[in-house]
Amino acid sequence: MSTNALLQVAIYLAALLLLTKPMGLYLHRAMEGRLPVLGKLLGPLERLLYRVSGVNPQQEMGWKSYTFALLLFNAIGVLAVFLLQRWQGSLPLNPAGMGEISLDSAFNTAVSFVTNTNWQGYAGESTMSYLTQMLALAVQNFLSAATGIAVVIALIRGFARHSVATIGNFWVDMTRSTLYVLLPLSVLLAVLLMGQGVIQNFNPYQQVNTLESVTYSQPALDAQGQPTLDGDGKPAQETITSHTQTLAMGPVASQEAIKMLGTNGGGFFNANSAHPFENPTPFSNFLEMLAIFLIPAGLCYAFGLMVGDRRQGWAIWTAMALLFVTMTAVSLWAEQDGNPVLASLGVDQTSSALQSGGNMEGKETRFGITTSALFATITTAASCGAVNTMHDSLTPLGGLVPLWLMQLGEVVFGGVGSGLYTMLIYAVIAVFVAGLMIGRTPEYLGKKIEIFEMKMSAVILLVTPILVLAGTAITVMLSAGLAGIANPGAHGFTEILYALSSAANNNGSAFAGLSANTPFYNLLLAVAMAVGRFGIIIPILAIAGALAAKKRITPGLGTLPTHGPLFIALLIGTVVLVGALTYVPALALGPVIEHLQMVAGH
Amino acid sequence: MKQHLRPALFLFVSLSLLTGLVYPLLVSAIGQTAFAKQAGGSLLTRDGEIVGSRLIGQHFSSPGYFWSRPSATAPYPNNAAASSGSNLGPLNPALSDAVKQRVAALQTGAASPSAVPVDVVTNSASGLDPDISPAGAYFQVARIAHARHLTADQLNALVTAHIEGRQFGVLGEPRVNVLELNLALDALQPQQRGQ
Numbered sequence A: 001m002s003t004n005a006l007l008q009v010a011i012y013l014a015a016l017l018l019l020t021k022p023m024g025l026y027l028h029r030a031m032e033g034r035l036p037v038l039g040k041l042l043g044p045l046e047r048l049l050y051r052v053s054g055v056n057p058q059q060e061m062g063w064k065s066y067t068f069a070l071l072l073f074n075a076i077g078v079l080a081v082f083l084l085q086r087w088q089g090s091l092p093l094n095p096a097g098m099g100e101i102s103l104d105s106a107f108n109t110a111v112s113f114v115t116n117t118n119w120q121g122y123a124g125e126s127t128m129s130y131l132t133q134m135l136a137l138a139v140q141n142f143l144s145a146a147t148g149i150a151v152v153i154a155l156i157r158g159f160a161r162h163s164v165a166t167i168g169n170f171w172v173d174m175t176r177s178t179l180y181v182l183l184p185l186s187v188l189l190a191v192l193l194m195g196q197g198v199i200q201n202f203n204p205y206q207q208v209n210t211l212e213s214v215t216y217s218q219p220a221l222d223a224q225g226q227p228t229l230d231g232d233g234k235p236a237q238e239t240i241t242s243h244t245q246t247l248a249m250g251p252v253a254s255q256e257a258i259k260m261l262g263t264n265g266g267g268f269f270n271a272n273s274a275h276p277f278e279n280p281t282p283f284s285n286f287l288e289m290l291a292i293f294l295i296p297a298g299l300c301y302a303f304g305l306m307v308g309d310r311r312q313g314w315a316i317w318t319a320m321a322l323l324f325v326t327m328t329a330v331s332l333w334a335e336q337d338g339n340p341v342l343a344s345l346g347v348d349q350t351s352s353a354l355q356s357g358g359n360m361e362g363k364e365t366r367f368g369i370t371t372s373a374l375f376a377t378i379t380t381a382a383s384c385g386a387v388n389t390m391h392d393s394l395t396p397l398g399g400l401v402p403l404w405l406m407q408l409g410e411v412v413f414g415g416v417g418s419g420l421y422t423m424l425i426y427a428v429i430a431v432f433v434a435g436l437m438i439g440r441t442p443e444y445l446g447k448k449i450e451i452f453e454m455k456m457s458a459v460i461l462l463v464t465p466i467l468v469l470a471g472t473a474i475t476v477m478l479s480a481g482l483a484g485i486a487n488p489g490a491h492g493f494t495e496i497l498y499a500l501s502s503a504a505n506n507n508g509s510a511f512a513g514l515s516a517n518t519p520f521y522n523l524l525l526a527v528a529m530a531v532g533r534f535g536i537i538i539p540i541l542a543i544a545g546a547l548a549a550k551k552r553i554t555p556g557l558g559t560l561p562t563h564g565p566l567f568i569a570l571l572i573g574t575v576v577l578v579g580a581l582t583y584v585p586a587l588a589l590g591p592v593i594e595h596l597q598m599v600a601g602h
Numbered sequence B: 001m002k003q004h005l006r007p008a009l010f011l012f013v014s015l016s017l018l019t020g021l022v023y024p025l026l027v028s029a030i031g032q033t034a035f036a037k038q039a040g041g042s043l044l045t046r047d048g049e050i051v052g053s054r055l056i057g058q059h060f061s062s063p064g065y066f067w068s069r070p071s072a073t074a075p076y077p078n079n080a081a082a083s084s085g086s087n088l089g090p091l092n093p094a095l096s097d098a099v100k101q102r103v104a105a106l107q108t109g110a111a112s113p114s115a116v117p118v119d120v121v122t123n124s125a126s127g128l129d130p131d132i133s134p135a136g137a138y139f140q141v142a143r144i145a146h147a148r149h150l151t152a153d154q155l156n157a158l159v160t161a162h163i164e165g166r167q168f169g170v171l172g173e174p175r176v177n178v179l180e181l182n183l184a185l186d187a188l189q190p191q192q193r194g195q
Helices: A003-032 A037-053 A063-090 A103-114 A130-160 A170-196 A252-261 A282-306 A310-337 A368-381 A396-407 A418-438 A451-477 A490-504 A519-549 A565-600 B002-034 B093-107 B134-139 B141-148 B152-162 B178-188
Strands: A206-219 A237-247 B043-046 B049-053 B175-177
Touching (some): A003 A130, A003 A170, A003 A282, A003 A310, A003 A368, A037 B002, A063 A170, A063 B002, A103 A130, A103 A519, A130 A170, A130 A252, A130 A282, A130 A418, A130 B002, A170 A252, A170 B002, A237 B049, A252 B002, A282 A310, A282 A368, A282 A418, A310 A418, A310 A565, A368 A396, A396 A451, A396 A565, A418 A451, A418 A519, A451 A519, A451 A565, A490 A519, B043 B178, B134 B141, B134 B175, B152 B175, B175 B178
């Protein structure tokens, strides 16, 4: 690894470390509605929203009521996104004249954005109108992230409170996280991104005259837009010489900001954060990477504050950071090492002052190897799923890192809210395992962990592996599934495993060669996304309710401290062991075989 | 549970309007005021005519221009209305076949048949990469010098002047913007359009 690569990773980690505490303090205050300046400024708007919606902010909810409100709100979201896509052809702000989206694709996208997955079976710039991007997709970028924050705050309240029946008010949590956290941060980030060159306009697609012409052939169409046939009955090709380039435009910066801050990851354009209009410079890339981890890292600190022991938050943060650094190192090494197949073809992949070298297929020059590998690790450690490099073209081990990080449940900082709530379940399991070893009733943060909590935790641990492994198995047995594969051999299997891992864990990144915009994949992945999201949230809220009702017990001599190195090691061990035991056989069939083939020179 | 219906509907609509209309319009207003050029796409003009965006790569294939990185967009390379990578896996024979052809094309007219920098023979992620590595630019100097009847020294100096270093000296990678480099090349010695 070069000095510069180490430096870039170190700067990123240092910036994250520095921002964790202020962000945590901010989140804590925002969720309690007592921010100093913004509270005064936006307070009237918050109260107006409650009045209009008939919300009594003082009225708290039990976990069942909270869950029902959440599910209802998200169901309305699915319906709205679905309908806006179906009707976009006759709605305004559609200069490129995009037509209605097919039923299965519209349904997939609606579930995808509501579940914070942002899996995209479509290509943004050739499918979605500006209105759909803003009013359907970007809105869910906010609301799905706010939902994640609401759930984790409710779970933390479960630990922090005792002997009560309520875990908060869902409407208040949604409103505050949107109004005080996501909106102001998004405005700030959008402005910084525009300064770097991210576009923000409502212009029609811009046609420019290029320096050189390009000649290409495409299927000839008749006046009705149907392909014409040549003398042999095959589709006729016509040769076209073009002297222009059409630049896709749109309100990108506003969407880009919340796409990263909300760990959503759904690109305005097909190429996502690799597109120069979404991510024009190394600094915009740095900001986008930082935005992914910002709220998840801050939530760790807010967690410590809320349970009254900041060390608890830092312990979780440290476990996450150690996993992150390890996976980043593997990814950087694998990608910088390059592709031996190309080396034998007279290609120079060595790193020097004049080029980054390494595996540059599917990467952008301005990002090179270091920030591409770093981005790929961050986006899958979190449930973001934005990409600045094409994951399908990563080296086998470079692709294994994002795949496995998703399969771990995205607990390495993870999605906004979802990362921490899943990690806290791993913490519960870790203390349970430790309790078994020494023969004591496990307890975490003064709460006894009993049968109900363990049952719910088991459900949480099982939901995604079942979706991923059973889903992959079904897909590879069906011709509709195999039809989507783009690359031959073990890599093709990885494309399917990756798609299911991404959907069930609500990531949204893809081995994008897979042709997934078909009724089969659209429906299968929509089910995986919905169950993978709400199949976790419901038991989490059930645990929150159960914990809140418990008495607090004072730590005794036999209590395992959950803020020291021993617990951090135990937590990492639990995450890695569960992840490894569940997925190693499937990984062996995909990236591991491919790596061995590559090394052996096949 | 019926008491949730009104908050759900009203809060959904009002938060949608706030985040889906007010917010992007506010950002647009700031953009038009503070960053009009960037928000509009960083367009480049020559003799009053828009010739592209400095952020969006164009396709070049004549020997007298610096070539951009290969682009996998359809139906033609560098289609800025349909960004895309190749999504070829590292062991896909289609990748090695394509790279083989590109290596041969770039070595034609090169000073020596040395190894070709990896970025100029591999597809970018977006299909619209505006940059190539400095190594990729220097590699093409001999071919362009021959086609334009310029000296290699002149062209090397031109490339060196167009190298953009790491941002703040540390972030990202050094690179050369191909469209700007080719515009400077035309300014140095005009070449007939479309040649």
